[in-house]
Amino acid sequence: MLKIKNNYLMSKITTLQIGGPAKKFVSVKTQKDLIEAIQYAKQHNWEYLIIGGGSNLLVNDAGVDCLVIKNEITGITSQSRTLRVASGTLLQDFVNYTIEHGLSGSQKLTGIPGTIGGAVYGNAGAYGQTISDHITSIVILSESKNLITLTKDESGFGYRDSAFKQRKNIILEVSLQLKKGDSKNLQRKAEEVLQKRLIKYPVGIKCPGSFFKNIVAITLPKDILDKIPSEKIIYGKLPAGTLLEMVGAKGEGENGIKIADYHANLFVNKGNGTAKDFYALAKKYAIKVKEKFGITLEPEVQLINLPPLI
Ligand SMILES: Cc1cc2nc3c(=O)[nH]c(=O)nc-3n(C[C@H](O)[C@H](O)[C@H](O)COP(=O)(O)OP(=O)(O)OC[C@H]3O[C@@H](n4cnc5c(N)ncnc54)[C@H](O)[C@@H]3O)c2cc1C
Known part of the structure; x- marks a missing residue:
């Protein structure tokens, strides 16, 4: 059963802590709930907006006249060097997983807030690594509500850019193939990055990056x-x-x-x-x-x- 809230302040869920009320708001933890939320929006003729960690948003003080859907669908499965990551998984949880499993290619993304879905949308990156570097495919929910698997080439990645900025697709799951690495070395590199980041972004800073x-x-x-x-x-x-x-x-x-x-x-x-x-x-x-x-x-x-x- 979806718990839809009225006039939910976006300032509560953005790292900038700014933003007026969303007319309707719901958190979803399963794909089924997500689809139900979209159907609900359609039935009521509402627009909808999917968000992840709210770490890359500047929301008007007047708020948003739509259903805001906060994606909390999490999970990582792996087979050797191939990972499938649900889009509401925190990027940091994904990075930690890769480091623990000795998989190289995302360690420099450590410290970037938000979800893997948000990271894919904006092709997030830092220190020469981007989330798209090792993506092989992405499962999306298309505007016609079909599940479609896109290849990396079909996802239009560029510098802080992706095809998802032009299309109203919901990113559901991301597949990546990483390289073999040494956990200890990866951890050391991630810590070096984190120390640099803490100088720019001290703990508790209210900003959108x-x-x-x-x-x-x-x-x-x-x-x-x-x-x-x-x-x-x-x-x-x-x-x-x-x-x-x-x-x-x-x-x-x-x-x-x-x-x-x-x-x-x-x-x-x-x-x-x-x-x-x-x-x-x-x-x-x-x-x-x-x-x-x-x-x-x-x-x-x-x-x-x-x-x-x-
Ligand atoms: C302290 C700080 C440091 C940061 N450092 C960096 C950095 O080093 N590099 C960097 O690239 N960014 C950085 N950022 C920005 C931000 O963290 C990233 O852009 C992050 O990837 C956004 O993810 P999110 O889940 O918070 O997305 P949100 O802010 O919730 O959403 C951003 C956009 O993505 C869309 N979106 C989110 N999820 C989905 C989905 N499942 N399907 C379709 N669209 C979706 C939303 O509609 C919205 O348009 C930083 C932010 C902060 C606050």
Whole structure:
């Protein structure tokens, strides 16, 4: 039996702790419940939105006029180097599993919050590894409510991008094939990553991760690239933080939102921030970057019930 709640505050389930009420809200722990929730939305003519850990969302203060479905369908099965992971599994649980089983390829994703479904949607990554690196196939629930298995090529992965951003598919299960590794070495690497991450993201920080996407360096016109010192290009990307810093964003803030004084692409809710303040601040600096460099920064964070930034 689904427990559908009314006017459920999204600020309770986003890492930013911002967001007004979802008209309807339900958590699902099984595929059957998920399908039932979607049918329920259809019967009532409601839109629906599936979310995972809420770690990559900026939700309007006015909330969302739909059924928000929180995916808590978890589970990992493995056969040798092949893993099948239910989409509501926490990414960290998946990473821990791979490390314990001596499987290499995801250890640098340690510390990224959220679910494997959310990670696939945005092709999450860090320190040169992305979730899509070792994906072989993905089971989705299509708009026509059919279960379909897509190959990696059909999933349209790019930098912080996937075909799921264009289609209203629900990611149900992800299959990956990892490489053999040594548990102790993998654990050591994961710990190194975690130490670096804790400096940028101290425990308890209220944020949605980096707000803007970095820019793939080869997509930049030469005259713009010439203005950027080559050592600023990291893993083939020009960090959005570098550009934001060059227009004075570091340490700035308005009302309850502050841009970290150590990282210009990190917008933090100091406790009483609102989506309105967050949006206005992000927009202000996106415009400054556009004016100075001619580069349109694109949010990595999903804007829910908010217009495009610029
Ligand atoms: C402190 C912190 C650090 C972070 N560091 C990183 C980092 O290093 N690298 C990085 O890439 N990201 C990072 N992020 C951002 C975020 O954690 C990732 O994008 C994460 O993968 C989002 O997963 P989620 O389950 O929380 O998705 P949510 O925020 O719940 O949802 C994000 C989007 O995915 C969609 N979605 C979620 N589940 C499904 C599904 N099953 N089917 C279809 N669509 C779905 C939602 O509709 C939404 O559009 C960080 C965030 C925080 C708060």
